Amino acid sequence: MKQVVSFIALALSALAADVAVRREGSAFRAAGLPATPPEGGWPAVFRVHVGDASMPPVMGTYAVDGADVIFKPRFAIPPDVACRAIAAAKEFRFAAAVRERKSTTHVAQVYPTAPEIPANQLKFYLEFSAPMEKGQAWERIRLLNAEGKVVELAFLEIEQELWDRETKRLTLLFDPGRIKRGVMPRDQVGSALIAGQAYTLQVDRDYRDAEGNPLTQEFRREFRVRVEDREPVEPSKWSFQLPDAGTRAPLRVAFGEPLDAALATRLIGIDGMSGALTLTANETTLVFTPDTNWESREYKLLVDTVLEDLAGNRVGRPFDVDTFNRITVRTNRGVVTVPFRVR
Amino acid sequence: MRLLLGCAAIAASVAFSAEGPSMAAGKVELKSADVLAFGPAGILFVGDTVSATLTAIDTGDKTPNKNPGQIELKAINEKIAAVLGTAADQISIADVAVNPVSRRVYLSVARGRGAQAVPLVMTTDASGKISELSLDNVKHAKVALVDAPSAEAKNARGQSPRMETITDIGYAEGRVFVAGLSNEEFASSLRSFPYPFKAADKGAGIEIFHGAHGRFETNAPVRTFVPYKVANTPHLLAAYTCTPLVTIPLSELKPGNKVKGKTIAELGNRNRPLDMIVYTKGGKDFILMANSSRGVMKLPTANLDSYSAIVAQTEKQGVPYETIAELKDVQQLDKYDDKSAILLQTTGGSMDLRTIALP
Structure with missing residues (x-):
């Protein structure tokens, strides 16, 4: 052997x-x-x-x-x-090739853009200038109070992370347990945001982009908090600034409050009209510029009832429904129509 | 065992129908492999968040294994990275599912962490050998989870940034349930598909309220759920993002229905439910739930129907639970065999896959 x-x-x-x-x-x-x-x-x-x-x-x-x-x-x-x-x-x-580290990516925008948000704010959208690497959000993003201390578990830290397809936009959901009335987290530790206080959203410079490189700089956004908003979105109360017939002038619709930026861009449209839809004035106003001239006739603004304001209140239904003081509850997803006439 | 839906007991009875007419052999195109769940007879459901699809794959893995042996695979993320020829930080494991027939362990894996990440399904067993489930030429069927609203349809502006992250999938009573969490609207999404899939089935959208506290209802998203029989009636036991544990009768989960779940327990603050299983020990049934920060919770399920809905605020009420504190940092959980569960656990930056005796 x-x-x-x-x-x-x-x-x-x-x-x-x-x-x-x-x-x-x-x-x-x-x-x-x-x-x-x-x-x-x-x-x-x-x-x-x-x-x-x-x-x-x-x-x-x-x-x-x-x-x-x-x-x-x-x-x-x-x-x-x-x-x-x-x-x-x-x-x-x-041997491994040495990689050149070069920072080019930054936080491009945070929605809502308004300097003041309701205490029951439901989400932030964090837009990066380039695709990012997944799996870092809960160690690289934090909410600080006015003293600079981290607000613990402010966001719903789901491990999948709510990205868009390009991994450029991250949705941060505030913990709904600390927003919804009558559940334990809120009753035990209260809301993450307190009306009258100031906060800072902080994103570390070490947040890696899809190339493995850190951001060009740390990102900070300060905002103030106002009282909770528990009113549903009411398209019938929106005010219209109408264009003239025979022109391609923009239609302006003022919501009277900021709406969720992503949903307002996606879920509002004009029946039978194509064009460019943008939001302005801290997402309180819609600007629709048609591809073709307006005619002198009635048009319909279409609003999907899933549309939310900053606090997750939907069309015809607040974020949480008080079942004793009954509000008309719209249960099925639908489209609300608001007619307007161009002359 | 008799109470467990979607497991071996059911597998045998519907095995012949698992390969429905829509199951064609070919390449499975996945853009992401997120949530995994087993249906009857080796059918693996793969939830793909990026392409918004649910794919049923016939794994062909249907040889029963009564003594699968225990698993102890330390640093499985590093081992998978080694097999896939990359660095450990470029590997993420989204879910772990055990084939209830063969007891083989399936893991949904991404190689890479950006939008270009490659989705894979890897498998392992007590031998510790890690293999890839080839998706090149397998029998499969796919359904879309897209549910475009009417206003959006008339207002096309290229690719929508909206995505719905699949948070859980479960099979029971010939239906697949898919829970999702959108990156835009908050409204809950629970879809139900009959299986085998039917052509052009978009799934029934179901709106669920948990009327927990007498007054306030939201249709908050379901985080994780498990099919289970309460008083001999099939239910989903669902854990919400805001901690209540709710029972929902399957019979009510119909297209377009507004369903009100009954809150039977609240699991407390700092506690995000991650995964749940149901098992039997000593003739009694228990729920084992992995949480983000409170260890693993064990809840007895006896007489779940007898718990009245929680209506008062604040107090921790409803079904009593014990916390198994030594089981920390459990990310994923599935039933392995009648006596053990499999855990994916983080330990000091790496991930271990191990079987444990059911507590």
Whole structure:
């Protein structure tokens, strides 16, 4: 038995002397291996690792090319990750390329833009100038009170993080348990925001973008808090500044309060009209510029009832419904129509 | 076991219908792999938040395994990173699900952390070997979760930044339930799809209120839920983002219905429900719930129907629970076999996958 073992060891070392591995694009080409795979398959004599010896080898496929064996990883190993190939017990190291760190990304905007928000504010939208890396929000973003102390658990820290498709816009939801009346978190620790107080939303400079680079600078936004808003959104009370027929002048609709920026842009439209819709005056006013001239006739402003104001009050229904003092509850999603006439 | 829906007991009875006429073999196109749940006979449901779809994949993994062996995989995130040839910080594990037939463990994984991240389903078992579930040519069926409102449809402005993060998926009584949380509107979204999927099924949107405290109702989003029988009637036990635990009869979860759940417990402040399972021990049923900061909670389910709805404010009431404090930092939880659960636990920056005896 001893003899056999030493024979194999000899054979391996003889092999190892001639073995060489080089990178070829994302693949690894090994020369000097036997022409046929050993009993355990190619991984028994040729494999690639990232990380230390306790880690399993990189997954991939093997192919024979002439006298060489080619290992193609399932995914290309990034240039900034060191790896090593093991061929016939000989190790070949491939160093990580040094990555140049350059900050170009910043917080472009925070909605709402108003300097004052209700104490039952439901969400913030944080817009970055470039795609970001997921999984950092709850360590890199915080709410500070006027003394500069962190307001604990102000936001609903869900691990999935509410990003848009491009990972440029992050939605921060205030913990609804601290907004909704009559639930334990609110009764025990109260609201995250107190009327009359000032707060700062802080985003660390170390927040990494999708390229792994930190932001150009730390971001801070100060705001004041006013009393809670528990009134539903009422499109019938909105005021219209009407354009003249025969022009492409903008239609202006003032809501009388700031609305949720994302929802107001998406859920309000004019029946049968295409055009550009923007929000202005801290999201209290809609500006609609049509693609074609206005005609002298009646138009309809369409408002999806899912539209919310800053405190999550919806069209015809406040954020939480008081079931004793009954408010007309609109349960099914629908569209409210507000007619206006252009002359 | 008899009370558990969506597990082995049901799997056998509907196995033949699992591969419905809509299941065609081909490449599964995923933009993200978020929530996983098993249906009957090795059918894996994958919730894809980015493409707003629910895909049923026939894993073909349906050999029963009564003695799957215990799992102790330290630093599984690093091991998955090693297998996928990248750095550990470029790997995220969104969910863990156990195939109730084979007891094989499935993990939804993203390689990369930006919009270009590659979604994968990885699997492992007691041997510790990590493999990829190939999605190149498998039988699957897909339904869209898109529910475009009428005003928006008339006001197209390119791609909508709206996304709905899938927070949980569950299968019971021939239906798949999908809970979602939008990055725009707060309104709850719980959809129900009959399975096998029917063509062009957009899922029934269900509006759920938890009328917890006598006066105030919101249709807050459901965070996690588990199908369960209360007094022999199929229910969903749902945990909300604002801590109440609610029972909802399945029979009421119909398209367009306004459903009022009954709050049976409030789990307290600083406590975000992450995942739930139901199990039987010593002839009694329990709920095990992983939370963000309060350890794992164990709630007896005996006579859930006898608890009256919580109507008073403030006090911690309803179903009593005990906190298993030693089970800290549990991110994901699933039933492994009749005696054990599987946990994905964070320990000092890395993640461990391990089975534990059901408490």
